[in-house]
Amino acid sequence: MSAKLPRAFGRLWAASAVSTVGDGVIFAAAPLLAVGISGDPVMISLVTFAVMLPWPLCGLFCGALVDRWDRRRTMWIADLARAVVLGFAVVAGVSGVLGIPALMVVAFLLGLAQVFFDTAAQAYLPMLLGRDQPSLRRANSWLRGAQTVGEGFLGPPVGSALFALGRMVPFAADAVSFVLSAVLIRTLPPAPPADEARSPLWTAAREGARYLVRDRLLLGLALRPAVGNLAFAAVSAVMVLYARDALHLSAAGYGVLLATEAVGGLLGAILAGPLERLLGTGGALTATAAIEAAAVLGMGLAPTALVAGAAYAVCGCGMAATMVLGPSVRQAIVPERLLGRVVAASRLVAVSAGPVGALLGGWLAGAAGVRAPYVAGAAVLATMTIVTASMTSNRKVEAALAAASAAGAPVGLSPGR
Structure with a gap:
């Protein structure tokens, strides 16, 4: 870890690492639990829908509240809340009363x-x-790397192994991970509320959304992951069919294919900094967008599983680098009092595109074959690369950073702690 990052960041990183391993555990265990409760694919899909519902339903309001609250306190209370919800789920599961409706409530509260x-x-x-x-870029690289290792490598096999011991054991383990994360975050420096205004919550939420839409750079930074989610959800929706019918992979081979994305993601988190120094932030963002488009096309046209796996790793690399570079710019240029709302609005745009992409992917696969969503997704990504290249150019990024610096950035929160 860079010596220039404060010691407090080490505790934040450790908290993130612990909780993301828990997330990976649940990523593997939750589908197994849902299938064990109900074999109806519609009912199972409702659980996924429930965990995604909070973003479009109340994401903007949550952003406004985050700007009015101590952000450190918000984090550790959210972690404890997740631990409590999982604890109730464990008790319900052990008691034999955890059905799909209850699981949907658990999923919604966790979301x-x-x-x-x-x-x-x-x-x-x-x-x-x-x-x-x-x-910020270095810190986001470390956080993204921890997320990739926890959710992509460590968590899923641990979750599967714990599920074999007992179907609620992984959920108990995830609850413990959230408690540990909350304890670590509780030791961080407090963060006084950034927005002292007491305007109506809806008015405050709209202010953040308007700020995002009216700033061409921020809008470009939000559109990139939104279109990416649209394309990646389309291909992810048919990934298991693509692996079976086009690549002729077994279940074990499918697992290896999924792991290649995590390998690329870890590499992308590491390479984000060197790529930024080589091309500039705007140039690096355009390059990663083009890389993602080419990689998705490579997957769609791959003649063998080896080629598909290599393309998926490259795709993961581009995605991870994007998710390091984009948020780092946004965090540096958005006024502190609006940052929670702008982050929430950006995430809302990105998350909302996912379900649409999944539906389109399924329709395309049924109409034109399992490779069609990959070709279409690549075309969408390539188009968006061209559209957003001028919106997130080096010139615009440098001008925004200079303006934020001239406006006077806050000193920070006791970096020595």
């Missing part, structure tokens, strides 16, 4: 807590680091 946590975490980081963009 709601995640909205608060993720928004507060992205808004807290620039307060901790003094809104220094190179430091």
Whole structure:
């Protein structure tokens, strides 16, 4: 870890690492539990829908509240809330009363807590680091790397193994991970509310959305992951069919294919900094967008599983680098009092595109074959690369950083702690 990052960031990173391993555990265990409760694919899909529902339903309001609350307190309370919800789920599961409706409620509450946590975490980081963009990029690289390892490598096999011991054991383990994360976050420097205004919540939420839409750079930074989610949800929706019918992979081979994306994601988190220094932030964002488009096309046209796996790794690399570079710029240029709301609005745009992409992917696969969503997704990504290249150019990024610096960035939160 860079010596320039404060010691407090080490505790934030450790909290993230612990909780993302728990997320990976649930990523593997939750589908197994849902299938064990009900074999109806519609009912099972409702659980996924429930965990995504809080973003479009109340994401903007959560962002407004995050700006009015202590962001550190918001994070550790959200973690404790998730631990409590999982604890109730464990008790219900052991008692034999955890059906799909109850699981949907659990999923919704976990999703709601995640909205608060993720928004507060992205808004807290620039307060901790003094809104220094190179430091933010390094910090986001470390956080993204921890997320990739926890959710992509460690968590899923641990979750499957724990599920074999007992179907509620993984959920108990995830609850413990959230408690540990909350304890670590509780030791961080407090963050006083950034927005002291007491306007109606809806008015405050709209202010953040308007700020995003009216800023061409921020809008470009939001559109990139939104279109990416549209394309990646389309291909992910048919990935298992693509692996079976086009690549002729077994279940074990399908698991290996999925792991290649995590390998690329870890590499992308590491390479984000060197790529930024080589091409500039705007140039690097355009390059990663083009890489993602080419990689998705490569998957769609891959003649063998080996080629498909290599393309998926490259895609993961581009996605991870994008998710390091884009948020780092946003965290550095958005006024502190609006950051929670702008983060929430950006995430809302990105998350809302996912379900649409999944539906389109399924329709395309049924109409034109399992490779069609990959070709269409690549075309969408390539088009968006061209559209957003001028919106997120080096010139615009440098001008925005200079304007934020001239406006006077906050000093930060006791970096020595």
